[in-house]
Amino acid sequence: MSKIYLKTDEEIELIRESCLLVSRTIAETGKYIKEGVSTIELDRIAEQFIRDNGAKPAFKGYRKENSVFDYTLCVSVNEQVVHGVPGSYVLKNGDVVSVDCGVLKNGFYGDSAYTFAVGEITQEVKQLLKVTKESLYKGIENAMAGKRVGDISSAVEDHVSKFGYGIVRELVGHGIGRNLHEAPEVPNYGKRGSGVRMEEGLVIAIEPMINLGKRDVKIEKDGWTVSAVDKKPSAHFEHTIAVKKGKAEILTTFEYIEQEVKLKKEAV
Numbered sequence: 384m385s386k387i388y389l390k391t392d393e394e395i396e397l398i399r400e401s402c403l404l405v406s407r408t409i410a411e412t413g414k415y416i417k418e419g420v421s422t423i424e425l426d427r428i429a430e431q432f433i434r435d436n437g438a439k440p441a442f443k444g445y446r447k448e449n450s451v452f453d454y455t456l457c458v459s460v461n462e463q464v465v466h467g468v469p470g471s472y473v474l475k476n477g478d479v480v481s482v483d484c485g486v487l488k489n490g491f492y493g494d495s496a497y498t499f500a501v502g503e504i505t506q507e508v509k510q511l512l513k514v515t516k517e518s519l520y521k522g523i524e525n526a527m528a529g530k531r532v533g534d535i536s537s538a539v540e541d542h543v544s545k546f547g548y549g550i551v552r553e554l555v556g557h558g559i560g561r562n563l564h565e566a567p568e569v570p571n572y573g574k575r576g577s578g579v580r581m582e583e584g585l586v587i588a589i590e591p592m593i594n595l596g597k598r599d600v601k602i603e604k605d606g607w608t609v610s611a612v613d614k615k616p617s618a619h620f621e622h623t624i625a626v627k628k629g630k631a632e633i634l635t636t637f638e639y640i641e642q643e644v645k646l647k648k649e650a651v
């Protein structure tokens with residue numbers, strides 16, 4: 384995955400279409416996130432929604448070595464960082480759950496993730512979610528033609544480091560387009576002024592994965608789920624963005640999601 388594919392404006396519009404569907408899918412899933420719901424139920428809701436909208440779930444059928452990921456969403460609860468496998472786990476009050484979703488439509492991928500709170504979470508974990516999301520936008524502010532990928536990485540790192548959180552290093556953001564994962568890699572730590580110089584038309588997914596405790600992670604027995612070794616909660620937020628001469632264009636959006644979160648709070 385070393386070649387960087389710059390996208391034309393027409394291609395970016397197609398990626399935007401996939402990205403908006405991803406965003407709407409996560410919002411639709413978010414409607415059902417509450418105590419008593421299993422993670423496999425969330426997966427079914429998301430898959431149906433994507434298919435009803437004429438697209439394909441991007442993660443379903445994803446291969447790694449000898450195993451195939453057979454789900455639409457990665458649902459990662461509490462100490463699970465990313466790549467959580469949907470299953471019989473039932474959400475409970477105080478959980479945090481990261482929903483990561485990708486779709487393929489018109490030959491192009493979109494990718495986004497959002498971490499939801501189930502009921503009431505502690506102040507400490509609320510701050511983790513807030514800071515992780517902020518770090519994503521700090522990274523995006525540095526995604527600009529002429530700057531380097533390390534400028535994104537260091538912006539994320541500088542922000543979360545102030546809080547003493549652990550930055551997961553084993554997993555990174557990525558280019559995206561006709562492939563779910565393209566060059567360049569976009570780490571969440573690094574030096575300002577280092578790495579690939581960004582050009583207009585570069586489309587990347589930026590996705591800080593931040594642990595409340597230490598940064599160390601391990602892969603669970605299922606072969607997919609990545610968890611914090613110290614079992615403390617982890618947060619993950621992801622946007623797909625297009626690099627421009629000035630400010631980057633964010634192709635995914637949390638607006639639909641946050642509208643749902645607000646409606647749910649009002650309903651309580």
Ligand code: MG
Nearest residue numbers: 483484494495
């Ligand atoms: Mg993702």
Ligand code: MG
Nearest residue numbers: 494588590621
């Ligand atoms: Mg991604």
